[in-house]
Ligand code: NAD
Ligand code: IPM
């Protein structure tokens with residue numbers, strides 16, 4: 401299979417972890433006789449510094465023409481005081497919107513060897529396996545107008561959704577639940593927000609078409625609590641953009657580190673951008689110690705969702721599992737009696753297992 405993959409390293413550890421994904425995909429290409437063609441483009445702060453905008457047109461065009469996209473991370477203190485149109489994050493929001501990547505799938509499943517790496521009690525975390533379906537192109541992130549008024553005396557951010565925007569993410573969530581354990585938790589703030597009331601109504605309307613899915617509604621504050629007190633009670637959790645952003649970082653605690661969480665941002669026709677849940681981690685950038693596994697696991701999601709390459713995706717996930725089972729881990733994971741390795745060593749280990757697992761088949 402020949403595929404064209406656009407790489408958007410971005411900023412901070414983004415460029416470090418994207419290298420890992422490329423190495424891993426090259427190993428997969430070799431093992432399974434595929435040809436992956438990579439093209440690297442600018443986004444975020446790196447793009448602001450080079451061409452004066454966080455999302456150059458050339459990047460959008462390349463992404464539109466690609467079979468899939470891998471994104472590292474954007475942002476950093478260097479650009480924090482820039483005007484909002486020149487913020488690296490604008491580039492990320494821009495590419496999500498330009499490609500209509502409305503569904504952000506964030507699977508959270510602890511690797512068995514990492515159960516004790518979570519600060520939560522092992523018996524609480526054991527068996528947790530959930531999917532956050534986050535709406536990605538609406539809500540507060542895309543409110544108009546978002547602005548300061550009256551000489552800084554007031555400020556406006558708007559939370560708006562169309563019925564269609566809510567319907568398509570709810571549909572996606574029901575479909576995901578059907579493919580999993582048939583349980584859907586819809587998270588909102590329907591006791592306060594009008595957008596949440598409509599959201600809840602649409603979930604109730606859609607439910608009739610999915611009689612095999614059990615539906616539950618939770619208010620976001622209670623959901624935040626339940627996510628870490630009773631994570632095994634969740635299968636698929638669907639929510640709007642901002643709530644999904646916050647809850648997914650919280651849920652990463654179940655896996656032992658934010659550096660473990662992959663995600664897929666997809667369009668109705670399956671086109672996808674694959675990105676770790678974490679950011680550019682300025683506090684550790686440039687030190688070669690970032691955990692590349694969220695990015696590596698995101699590339700497995702790409703193989704599965706965009707290319708239908710299930711065996712290849714499984715191989716990456718198995719390789720990661722083997723490396724962790726041997727006790728190797730990056731510094732962000734708190735594992736007893738393990739061996740701390742850096743980003744490139746971790747990548748090398750995953751690549752080695754990708755090759756050696758084929759010999760043992
Ligand atoms: P962050 O996710 O970058 O970091 C939070 C903490 O987790 C830090 O202590 C960091 O060192 C650690 N961490 C994150 N990923 C790690 C990894 N792979 N390995 C080891 N440790 C890891 O969040 P932040 O510090 O709040 O944000 C930093 C910048 O990143 C901001 O500019 C923010 O806007 C941006 N950001 C970008 C994305 C994205 O591009 N998708 C996502 C989140 C934040
Ligand atoms: C994420 C990030 C982004 C978001 C930021 C960088 C705009 O936190 O992908 O989770 O909030 O969507």
Ligand code: MN
Pocket residue numbers: 645646649677
């Ligand atoms: Mn986030």
